[in-house]
Amino acid sequence: MKFTKIAVAVVAVMLTFAVAASAAEQKVRWKLAMTWGPTLSPFTDAVEEMAALVEEMSNGNFVIRIDASNKHKAPFGVLDMVKLGQYDMAHSASYYWKGKDINLLPFTTMPFGMTAPEQYAWFYEGGGLELMQKAYEPFGVLSFPGGNTGNQMGGWFRKEIKSLDDLKGLKMRIPGFAGEVLAKLGLAVTNIAPGELYTSLERGTIDALEWVGPGMDIKMGFHKIAPYYYTGWHEPATELQFLVNKKNFEKLTPHNQAILKAAMKLASYDMYIKNYDMSADAWSKIETEYPNIKIMTFPEPVMDAMKKANDELLADYAKDKPLLKEVLDSQAAYLKKVRKWTEMSDYRYLKDNVK
Amino acid sequence: MKFTKIAVAVVAVMLTFAVAASAAEQKVRWKLAMTWGPTLSPFTDAVEEMAALVEEMSNGNFVIRIDASNKHKAPFGVLDMVKLGQYDMAHSASYYWKGKDINLLPFTTMPFGMTAPEQYAWFYEGGGLELMQKAYEPFGVLSFPGGNTGNQMGGWFRKEIKSLDDLKGLKMRIPGFAGEVLAKLGLAVTNIAPGELYTSLERGTIDALEWVGPGMDIKMGFHKIAPYYYTGWHEPATELQFLVNKKNFEKLTPHNQAILKAAMKLASYDMYIKNYDMSADAWSKIETEYPNIKIMTFPEPVMDAMKKANDELLADYAKDKPLLKEVLDSQAAYLKKVRKWTEMSDYRYLKDNVK
Numbered sequence: 001m002k003f004t005k006i007a008v009a010v011v012a013v014m015l016t017f018a019v020a021a022s023a024a025e026q027k028v029r030w031k032l033a034m035t036w037g038p039t040l041s042p043f044t045d046a047v048e049e050m051a052a053l054v055e056e057m058s059n060g061n062f063v064i065r066i067d068a069s070n071k072h073k074a075p076f077g078v079l080d081m082v083k084l085g086q087y088d089m090a091h092s093a094s095y096y097w098k099g100k101d102i103n104l105l106p107f108t109t110m111p112f113g114m115t116a117p118e119q120y121a122w123f124y125e126g127g128g129l130e131l132m133q134k135a136y137e138p139f140g141v142l143s144f145p146g147g148n149t150g151n152q153m154g155g156w157f158r159k160e161i162k163s164l165d166d167l168k169g170l171k172m173r174i175p176g177f178a179g180e181v182l183a184k185l186g187l188a189v190t191n192i193a194p195g196e197l198y199t200s201l202e203r204g205t206i207d208a209l210e211w212v213g214p215g216m217d218i219k220m221g222f223h224k225i226a227p228y229y230y231t232g233w234h235e236p237a238t239e240l241q242f243l244v245n246k247k248n249f250e251k252l253t254p255h256n257q258a259i260l261k262a263a264m265k266l267a268s269y270d271m272y273i274k275n276y277d278m279s280a281d282a283w284s285k286i287e288t289e290y291p292n293i294k295i296m297t298f299p300e301p302v303m304d305a306m307k308k309a310n311d312e313l314l315a316d317y318a319k320d321k322p323l324l325k326e327v328l329d330s331q332a333a334y335l336k337k338v339r340k341w342t343e344m345s346d347y348r349y350l351k352d353n354v355k
Numbered sequence: 356m357k358f359t360k361i362a363v364a365v366v367a368v369m370l371t372f373a374v375a376a377s378a379a380e381q382k383v384r385w386k387l388a389m390t391w392g393p394t395l396s397p398f399t400d401a402v403e404e405m406a407a408l409v410e411e412m413s414n415g416n417f418v419i420r421i422d423a424s425n426k427h428k429a430p431f432g433v434l435d436m437v438k439l440g441q442y443d444m445a446h447s448a449s450y451y452w453k454g455k456d457i458n459l460l461p462f463t464t465m466p467f468g469m470t471a472p473e474q475y476a477w478f479y480e481g482g483g484l485e486l487m488q489k490a491y492e493p494f495g496v497l498s499f500p501g502g503n504t505g506n507q508m509g510g511w512f513r514k515e516i517k518s519l520d521d522l523k524g525l526k527m528r529i530p531g532f533a534g535e536v537l538a539k540l541g542l543a544v545t546n547i548a549p550g551e552l553y554t555s556l557e558r559g560t561i562d563a564l565e566w567v568g569p570g571m572d573i574k575m576g577f578h579k580i581a582p583y584y585y586t587g588w589h590e591p592a593t594e595l596q597f598l599v600n601k602k603n604f605e606k607l608t609p610h611n612q613a614i615l616k617a618a619m620k621l622a623s624y625d626m627y628i629k630n631y632d633m634s635a636d637a638w639s640k641i642e643t644e645y646p647n648i649k650i651m652t653f654p655e656p657v658m659d660a661m662k663k664a665n666d667e668l669l670a671d672y673a674k675d676k677p678l679l680k681e682v683l684d685s686q687a688a689y690l691k692k693v694r695k696w697t698e699m700s701d702y703r704y705l706k707d708n709v710k
Contacts (some may be wrong), residue, residue: 010516018484020691023703053617055612056609056610056613057610057613057614057617058610059411059608059609059610060610085681093402096538099529112708115701115705116701117471117472117505117627117628117631118631120628120631121628121629121631121632121635122531123632124625124628124629124630124632125629125632126632130702147595149671150700150701151700151701153700161660171571175607190422193503213700214696229702230699231699231700231703232704233416233704233707236701236704253414254414255411255412255413255415258408258411258412259412259614262412262618262621262698263406263617265625266617266620266621266624269621269624270479270620272472273475273479273480274479274480274549275478276472276473276475276476276693276696277476277479277480277481277693279696279700280365280476280692280693280695280696280697281586282694283695283696283699284696285694295699298701322666334538337635337636337639338631338632340635340638340639341631341638341639342635343705343709344362344638344650345506345508345568345586345587345634346470346505346506346591346701346705347592347702347706348586348652349470349506349510349588350470350588350697350701350707351702351704352588352658353467353694354698354702
């Protein structure tokens, strides 16, 4: 055997190993845009946990850079940026896109709708996730649950709401279907990026707002200007969403796809639990540290009017919108089934143990 | 340069690549023992999902074989087998080991204790997981949440329980702290492996038993011999556990450790949601398909006696047991804080919406 032949054979074998080694080490670098600013815990925690899990589990081969809204300057532009491939992923709330595509509204939460475990059961066992993928299909985007806030508080008001008349004409920040309900009751409803909420309330651009719950709200300082804090009816289980560019997802290896999906799902559940803890913690301090906050419940006639407006809107809303109708019907049927079990288990148990 | 020198250099380079490639492809093969038989859904689903996630995310390099109790023949021997390294992992319920080490009792659920989201918040945000690791330290075992059943039903009885006297002398399968409570009230309390429950009830080895909830119970057929189905008080959030041999865990690469931990945590949350759906589904069929099942609630004097016995036992139980005391105190303090928020959020919301 000649030296050159041996050398050629050896180089060929080396190349094979080199290719194998480099394939194993091939780096994936992704970018994610958040609707939120950089420190909006626990929303940002869900994103950071997801990215950290992906990096650790892929042995550093799959790294996701996170851009907050102060970087990309488009809190409500993240769906478009993922659609266009400017970002590989985003983290936002599906009901923010109701003006863009009404089919995307119901995947965050619905007034008088499911609680967090009920809604997770609908997503993962009741066909909800498949319907969400169908709704995002026209955008070339995959969508996954992105973290739940649990039951939200009904919002901060400057004045006590004693009757429906006190609500009429009020300018309020409230997104999603609850915004439609309150608009029907005569409020001027708007959505505002999280980073501008406090200033908008302070300057009177809005008279009232709902944000999340005690864990997140009190840090925002709303209680200083609008001390009436109402219990919730409108967002019983607000689920955020991860949005993923479908073509870019399909370019990932199967194990990176599995890693990404597991990391998103785990970080979402964890956010629900983290916010439960944050809310419990903040709530326990309200009496002692924030005595000026006035905890209120909407009077019964107001609640009844909200329920009535909600039922009427639901009955009317999905006319000529077959996919929206399919989603709303699916949610209603699942809620009807699952709530009976909730009432027999956790609700009855809590009732037996109320101090 | 001589031919031999070149050859040596080339071989050295080849070996480097070969080692790198083989390290990337190194296979890890683990074995897991379940307390359960092979088809006990959703307990077995949690284990199968965990193993599938590990295999997919590791690109097939980390594979976990699952042995059910019909294979290893020791449903209540799995902790010992993991301790001794005969199995790398197990899936069971921590309160089954109360006779072996009382410190392991409180990590599954406690009567009149936390609900599932409350307890997950305690595990992951309230120091519970760290306390569980401390309790398993003497066994050389790591322990992680392994799936929650949600709020359990109080069990199946042949006869109606009208008073405390009807409970006295009853032979009942009920594990954990609830078993201690009922023993104090005069029941003969025992634990029985899941695979032998039906036969034990049929043959009169026991007069009554609690198992899980409608999703799992009805498939077991208990209603055919004990039609009185009582609502729950004793296991508001039963969390199973993954047990992992600590030395074997430490031999894993950091990314395989991350993969295993994420897979266990995700499969656990998923089991909670899956069982929620299964219970809702089974519950919705009770009226129509199982009209002979009699849904009952324990009379108030019986419930009061259970609460009193529970409080007395709790006050007394941890004397001279510093770690058990630390765990029980931690749970009580967290419950006190978190329940206030649960009552203000999900409980009040459900109450407003009860039909």
